[in-house]
Amino acid sequence: MYPGMQPQAVVYQTQSSLTSTANAPFLQPGSERFLPQWFQSVDQDRTGQISVKELQRTLNQNGLNYSLKFCASLIRMNDKSNNGVADYQEFCELHRFLVTAQQMFLHADSDRSGYLSLPQVHHAITSAGFQLDETSFYAACQSFDVERSGKFTLDYFIAFYVFLTNARSIFTAFDSNQSGSITLDFSRFVYATAGTS
Numbered sequence: 203m204y205p206g207m208q209p210q211a212v213v214y215q216t217q218s219s220l221t222s223t224a225n226a227p228f229l230q231p232g233s234e235r236f237l238p239q240w241f242q243s244v245d246q247d248r249t250g251q252i253s254v255k256e257l258q259r260t261l262n263q264n265g266l267n268y269s270l271k272f273c274a275s276l277i278r279m280n281d282k283s284n285n286g287v288a289d290y291q292e293f294c295e296l297h298r299f300l301v302t303a304q305q306m307f308l309h310a311d312s313d314r315s316g317y318l319s320l321p322q323v324h325h326a327i328t329s330a331g332f333q334l335d336e337t338s339f340y341a342a343c344q345s346f347d348v349e350r351s352g353k354f355t356l357d358y359f360i361a362f363y364v365f366l367t368n369a370r371s372i373f374t375a376f377d378s379n380q381s382g383s384i385t386l387d388f389s390r391f392v393y394a395t396a397g398t399s
């Protein structure tokens with residue numbers, strides 16, 4: 203529940219769809235053994251690179267319905283060559299990131315409801331080293347949980363985690379002397395926010 207909100211009737215998501223997402227073969231622990239085969243099957247046009255659309259199709263087939271824009275930010279997270287597509291190494295790193303995020307989700311979902319409450323989300327991201335004050339935490343949650351249900355399913359949680367990871371990378375890049383605070387003019391602020399979404 204977000205601060206200032208009244209309790210409402212709760213509509214629970216069916217367990218079956220969540221279970222199938224959590225069991226997506228692509229993200230199961232041990233699935234890294236099959237990454238060469240995964241890479242080949244994801245790379246439908248045989249370019250040797252995974253495009254944003256190819257990634258979106260695969261995640262979709264695994265129950266993670268993401269926009270093209272979000273899939274682009276997933277690729278950007280590990281895009282060392284900065285060419286907007288994922289080569290095999292970048293694909294492997296992305297896979298490792300997604301498996302980790304899914305494990306964080308399953309670990310935080312201690313009551314096995316299939317979604318995380320806001321305190322569970324807070325606990326998960328704090329354990330991952332993200333320190334946010336309460337106002338920032340709720341504001342960030344609401345930008346993903348647009349219906350303000352207070353429930354983070356796996357896809358929401360991954361999106362939130364990607365956002366925080368990208369935000370931290372950008373912050374760290376600006377905070378070159380590691381003082382823990384940065385000063386941005388408008389232009390650099392736009393540059394920074396463009397990299398987080």
Ligand SMILES: [Ca+2]
Pocket residue numbers: 244245246247248249250251252253256
């Ligand atoms: Ca391709």
Ligand SMILES: [Ca+2]
Pocket residue numbers: 281282283284285286287288289292
């Ligand atoms: Ca690349």
